[in-house]
Amino acid sequence: VLDRSFDTKEAAFSMKKRVGILTSGGDCPGLNATLRGVAKALYQRLGEDHVEIIGISNGYSGLINGDWRVMQPSEFSGILTVGGTILGTKRTPFKLMRVVGEDHIDKVEAMKKNYAEMKLDCLLCLGGNGTHKTANLLSEEGLNIIGLPKTIDNDIFGTDVTFGFHSAMEIATEAIDRVHTTAGSHSRCMVVELMGNKAGWLTLYAGIAGGADIILIPELPYSIENVCAAIEKRAAQGKRFSILAVAEGVYDVKEARMKKKERMAKRAEQGYTTATNRIAKEIEELTGIETRICVPGHMQRGGSPSPYDRVLATQFGSYAAKMVEDCNYGITVAMKNNHVGENKLKDIAGKSRLVPEGHGMLEVARRMGISVG
Ligand code: F6P
Numbered sequence: 001v002l003d004r005s006f007d008t009k010e011a012a013f014s015m016k017k018r019v020g021i022l023t024s025g026g027d028c029p030g031l032n033a034t035l036r037g038v039a040k041a042l043y044q045r046l047g048e049d050h051v052e053i054i055g056i057s058n059g060y061s062g063l064i065n066g067d068w069r070v071m072q073p074s075e076f077s078g079i080l081t082v083g084g085t086i087l088g089t090k091r092t093p094f095k096l097m098r099v100v101g102e103d104h105i106d107k108v109e110a111m112k113k114n115y116a117e118m119k120l121d122c123l124l125c126l127g128g129n130g131t132h133k134t135a136n137l138l139s140e141e142g143l144n145i146i147g148l149p150k151t152i153d154n155d156i157f158g159t160d161v162t163f164g165f166h167s168a169m170e171i172a173t174e175a176i177d178r179v180h181t182t183a184g185s186h187s188r189c190m191v192v193e194l195m196g197n198k199a200g201w202l203t204l205y206a207g208i209a210g211g212a213d214i215i216l217i218p219e220l221p222y223s224i225e226n227v228c229a230a231i232e233k234r235a236a237q238g239k240r241f242s243i244l245a246v247a248e249g250v251y252d253v254k255e256a257r258m259k260k261k262e263r264m265a266k267r268a269e270q271g272y273t274t275a276t277n278r279i280a281k282e283i284e285e286l287t288g289i290e291t292r293i294c295v296p297g298h299m300q301r302g303g304s305p306s307p308y309d310r311v312l313a314t315q316f317g318s319y320a321a322k323m324v325e326d327c328n329y330g331i332t333v334a335m336k337n338n339h340v341g342e343n344k345l346k347d348i349a350g351k352s353r354l355v356p357e358g359h360g361m362l363e364v365a366r367r368m369g370i371s372v373g
Contacts, residue, residue, distance in 0.1 A: 024059030028164030029305035037317020136349035147332030155199035159334035176210025183241035197249035207245030221256035222373025230371035
């Protein structure tokens with residue numbers, strides 16, 4: 001009698017879809033909720049016996065180094081409300097992907113080799129702009145890739161919103177709310193430095209939600225004279241304090257003409273480490289009003305996702321699961337005019353969505369008398 005158990009196991013194995021998943025870049029609320037959305041929808045639709053989810057640790061670093069494990073369905077339970085990522089994450093810069101370093105590892109070849117070794121049908125990459133560039137590179141190299149747009153910066157091209165943004169907005173808004181009392185009690189200016197090196201969405205939205213008097217974003221170089229004029233106008237109206245919501249990546253109109261390196265060197269020479277240091281100092285010098293800086297920093301990326309982000313993560317995750325079912329690869333999930341859909345990775349990779357001059361929300365700010373510098 002022939003022992004067919006091996007054949008049967010092999011056949012069962014080959015019938016299982018093997019779906020790799022990783023989280024890459026800066027963490028944010030909603031990553032776990034998205035992992036859960038993908039997993040639960042896959043198990044629900046295909047059946048737990050027909051899909052195996054392979055969790056890759058620490059983003060592309062785990063894919064390069066073969067750091068992965070088969071996940072159990074139970075691992076995706078109880079994580080809807082949990083911040084961070086159960087897979088771990090890391091920044092592995094796209095520009096270094098083709099560079100062979102001292103470890104002599106050809107990263108792209110290593111990723112392809114590990115993808116093959118894991119016998120993946122496809123790989124889901126949750127991340128921001130950098131993650132999507134590498135996702136596109138892997139797709140061009142022939143791997144079956146699906147992206148999912150994550151970032152508190154909300155700057156991924158082709159999607160109206162990314163998961164993480166709304167949660168961060170709530171935290172940033174609370175920071176602005178809370179400095180109001182000290183600003184009022186001490187008749188001070190408070191400069192709240194919010195995350196966003198290139199994109200000002202978080203600062204613009206949290207600034208409006210928190211009732212900031214001045215909102216400065218990287219897309220609109222400011223003039224300190226305009227900022228001080230806005231503060232003095234308020235003082236003349238008897239308003240003894242002003243709140244500024246400032247994105248970490250802002251620069252003034254003079255700096256706008258400089259290259260990044262030159263700008264940083266100039267700031268260092270003047271003794272400023274950050275834009276907000278300089279803005280606070282200049283406000284004190286030019287207006288005589290005592291000024292303090294508040295930096296919520298990584299708090300903006302921490303904690304439980306907001307209900308909006310939980311819903312969005314579940315919408316995006318379950319949509320990605322459908323893309324797996326349909327074998328629709330080389331794409332990333334997106335929200336377009338309130339509908340979940342997808343974009344081709346090649347159409348969005350390497351582009352960012354910044355706040356355009358004339359954007360409706362900038363107009364709202366201006367109409368409300370908020371100075372944008
Ligand atoms: O891209 C998200 C982001 O939070 C930016 O807003 C911020 O500038 C950056 O990441 C901070 O990165 P890190 O956690 O590596 O300091």
